[in-house]
Amino acid sequence: MKLFILLLALLGPGAAQHDPHAKHGRTAIVHLFEWRWEDVAVECERFLAPNGYAGVQISPPHENILLTSPWRPWWERYQPISFNLCSRSGTESELRDMITRCNNVGVNIYVDAVINHMCGSSGGEGSHSVCGSWFSAPKKDFPTVPFSHWDFNDHKCRTGSGNIENYGDAYQVRDCRLVGLLDLALEKDYVRGKVAEYMNKLIDMGVAGFRVDACKHMWPGDLAAVLGRLHNLNTDWFSGGSRPFIYQEARLLILLAWVIDLGGEPIMAREYFHLGRVTEFKYGAKLGTIFRKWNGEKLSYTKSWGEGWGFMPDGNALVFVDNHDNQRGHGAGGAAIVTFWDPRLHKMAVAFMLAHPYGVARVMSSFRWDRHFVNGKDQNDWVGPPSFDNGTTKPVPINPDETCGDGWVCEHRWRQIKNMAIFRNVVNGQPLGNWWDNQSNQVAFGRGNRGFIVFNNDDWDLDVTLNTSMPGGTYCDVISGQKDGGRCTGKQINVGDDGRAHFKISNRDEDPFVAVHAESKL
Ligand SMILES: *[C@@H]1O[C@H](CO)[C@@H](O)[C@H](O)[C@H]1NC(C)=O
Numbered sequence: 001m002k003l004f005i006l007l008l009a010l011l012g013p014g015a016a017q018h019d020p021h022a023k024h025g026r027t028a029i030v031h032l033f034e035w036r037w038e039d040v041a042v043e044c045e046r047f048l049a050p051n052g053y054a055g056v057q058i059s060p061p062h063e064n065i066l067l068t069s070p071w072r073p074w075w076e077r078y079q080p081i082s083f084n085l086c087s088r089s090g091t092e093s094e095l096r097d098m099i100t101r102c103n104n105v106g107v108n109i110y111v112d113a114v115i116n117h118m119c120g121s122s123g124g125e126g127s128h129s130v131c132g133s134w135f136s137a138p139k140k141d142f143p144t145v146p147f148s149h150w151d152f153n154d155h156k157c158r159t160g161s162g163n164i165e166n167y168g169d170a171y172q173v174r175d176c177r178l179v180g181l182l183d184l185a186l187e188k189d190y191v192r193g194k195v196a197e198y199m200n201k202l203i204d205m206g207v208a209g210f211r212v213d214a215c216k217h218m219w220p221g222d223l224a225a226v227l228g229r230l231h232n233l234n235t236d237w238f239s240g241g242s243r244p245f246i247y248q249e250a251r252l253l254i255l256l257a258w259v260i261d262l263g264g265e266p267i268m269a270r271e272y273f274h275l276g277r278v279t280e281f282k283y284g285a286k287l288g289t290i291f292r293k294w295n296g297e298k299l300s301y302t303k304s305w306g307e308g309w310g311f312m313p314d315g316n317a318l319v320f321v322d323n324h325d326n327q328r329g330h331g332a333g334g335a336a337i338v339t340f341w342d343p344r345l346h347k348m349a350v351a352f353m354l355a356h357p358y359g360v361a362r363v364m365s366s367f368r369w370d371r372h373f374v375n376g377k378d379q380n381d382w383v384g385p386p387s388f389d390n391g392t393t394k395p396v397p398i399n400p401d402e403t404c405g406d407g408w409v410c411e412h413r414w415r416q417i418k419n420m421a422i423f424r425n426v427v428n429g430q431p432l433g434n435w436w437d438n439q440s441n442q443v444a445f446g447r448g449n450r451g452f453i454v455f456n457n458d459d460w461d462l463d464v465t466l467n468t469s470m471p472g473g474t475y476c477d478v479i480s481g482q483k484d485g486g487r488c489t490g491k492q493i494n495v496g497d498d499g500r501a502h503f504k505i506s507n508r509d510e511d512p513f514v515a516v517h518a519e520s521k522l
């Protein structure tokens with residue numbers, strides 16, 4: 001108990017901002033990238049709540065610049081021009097309706113908050129914003145907030161271009177323009193107040209927290225001052241005194257981790273640990289390398305997965321296999337990242353993440369675009385969501401087999417991924433145990449006596465009897481199928497009274513892995 005109090009004292013009041021406030025024992029977050037609010041609302045009701053997803057990360061809800069060259073890129077939403085809640089995803093009333101409906105079925109909403117900057121310095125002047133608000137990038141004038149030229153950081157930046165030129169210089173990284181984006185002066189009380197007002201409006205509407213964009217580019221002290229002004233969560237849905245869940249995007253971690261090894265790390269993830277969780281970019285990059293078997297990596301090396309791999313402390317990590325940046329070659333991770341374009345590997349990597357206890361896990365839900373590589377770079381990495389010719393985002397149609405149409409990938413609906421989100425809930429709180437590996441790419445592990453998973457990423461078959469620690473009986477594999485009434489639609493696994501079970505997985509199976517859990521028992 002003393003230790004507990006001491007820990008609380010060390011972590012401070014910010015520790016509360018590490019809790020996603022998931023309901024009903026749910027655990028996984030899904031990023032419904034670029035979805036319309038109307039579609040998110042109905043997805044919460046018809047799919048996410050029934051399948052036990054804890055929450056949704058939504059795209060930025062603020063008004064942004066309208067970019068036409070290239071035509072409506074996804075990144076226009078990362079260029080705010082006002083804090084009006086009006087975007088490609090919908091209006092303020094549609095946003096409010098979505099938050100209410102998702103909360104009413106126990107699915108939390110986490111907002112992607114862009115608070116480091118406004119639009120690009122070359123964004124021009126006029127009303128070319130998604131909801132028609134006037135602004136001037138050259139004059140740094142955003143009257144709808146209002147922000148004017150003295151609310152930006154340029155006087156602090158010491159580079160010739162005004163942009164970040166050297167990512168090894170912590171002052172440039174925080175005080176200069178990230179790829180030309182007008183950098184807000186978060187040291188100013190007025191600016192902090194306006195940003196907090198925007199976030200508080202969303203909290204009062206019922207959101208559970210924020211993914212904070214570009215945190216590496218804000219001073220931890222400025223961020224602390226903004227986050228310190230945030231309201232507690234809305235007590236219509238959350239218990240009194242709940243702090244918003246904060247997870248901070250810090251996409252330079254891999255690059256900087258290499259710098260650490262070289263002894264010159266300018267910005268450390270741990271500078272942000274007291275404020276909330278931090279996105280662990282090494283996780284997906286390493287996992288991708290392992291499942292691709294690049295650099296001599298083997299799945300058996302994941303025996304010490306987590307902090308043992310030099311990742312941040314468990315209580316600070318937000319983990320993912322891919323995200324909207326690195327699935328299209330932006331940010332850290334490069335070609336190692338496994339995305340829906342490599343579905344077999346993607347399903348295995350996501351299943352590994354969801355089966356493993358480390359971190360708060362986020363599943364990516366993408367849209368397709370026509371990739372066009374020239375010299376290894378995708379020329380179409382900018383392409384925005386499935387849209388009509390007039391730029392309006394298309395709704396997400398659901399096919400009779402539960403998959404999505406019109407270019408929406410909906411990885412979160414794939415049977416293997418959906419069932420592993422349920423697996424994570426069923427084994428929540430159970431320790432990892434009964435580890436087995438063949439010193440190559442066949443591994444298995446359990447979570448207490450609640451679940452067990454076996455992977456075969458070798459180029460030959462797996463045929464082995466393992467101790468699952470699970471109660472004897474017949475279980476449905478939730479990868480090749482699932483439990484449907486009194487039968488299994490896929491493989492059946494028989495666990496003996498001693499907890500041992502025989503597993504056979506061909507390397508040629510559609511999905512060379514098997515998972516069973518307490519609720520898949522016949
Ligand atoms: C854009 O086009 C779609 C499909 O034709 C239509 O339903 C929608 O109302 C249009 N939106 C606007 C803002 O013109």
Ligand SMILES: *[C@@H]1O[C@H](CO)[C@@H](O)[C@H](O)[C@H]1NC(C)=O
Pocket residue numbers: 438439440442461462463464
């Ligand atoms: C890996 O597993 C297979 C069968 O499960 C076994 O034959 C093989 O010897 C194991 N070890 C290595 C190093 O491949």
Ligand SMILES: *[C@@H]1O[C@H](CO)[C@@H](O)[C@H](O)[C@H]1NC(C)=O
Pocket residue numbers: 433434467468469498499500
């Ligand atoms: C299976 O593993 C559990 C937990 O490690 C252990 O208590 C049990 O004795 C093992 N059973 C067998 C048959 O080896």
